[in-house]
Amino acid sequence: EVQLVQSGAEVKKPGESLKISCKGSGYSFSSSWIGWVRQMPGKGLEWMGIIYPGDSDTRYSPSFQGQVTMSADKSISSAYLQWSSLKASDTAMYYCARLGVCSRGTCHAFDHWGQGTLVTVPS
């Protein structure tokens, strides 16, 4: 069974750094893109970017380029999302998801999702 398990909720102060994690199991973690999706309180889903754990190839959405850093450690089947200096506007639920639906060599839809990590940065 494919599973993505995310790290627990975080409450941080503005200016602090943070790294959240997403651990995959039940499939070849190195061979599937992992994406990160933001959902601000009461709002919709936002595509942040994707990372290929096999070689750490990373593609950021223009809106998130330079705002966050994605990384992965294939040896422990984990992907990470980190901030160097949090802002109140980073308060959101963050989901990791496997970009596992592929056709004609392109993977294009998220078929399995983590449970989400709630990040709260009080202003």
Add this chain to the structure above:
Amino acid sequence: EIVLTQSPGTLSLSPGERATLSCRASQSVSSNYLAWYQQKPGQAPRLLIYGASSRATGIPDRFSGSGSGTDFTLTISRLEPEDFAVYYCQQYGRSTGTFGQGTKVEIK
């Protein structure tokens, strides 16, 4: 970046009725890489449809997707109580993706 616009914002229907949700793209979606997700309160999204019209594993056949190019539709043929939720479309192209803003299907 392709912008997806979903309509209507909210759909008020009764169980047993048909739901028709629209997703319009600002430019043509590559190879019909258009997916639909369902999200219920407090839960992660769930994949319903990929490639514009293929149902994901375990999705009931009352859910169907259609469309191509810039206009796509998700149809729920007969609403069940568990179908009242928020629905998002998502496209992928040029190594990135975007989501629509969502359509809420609520009980009338």
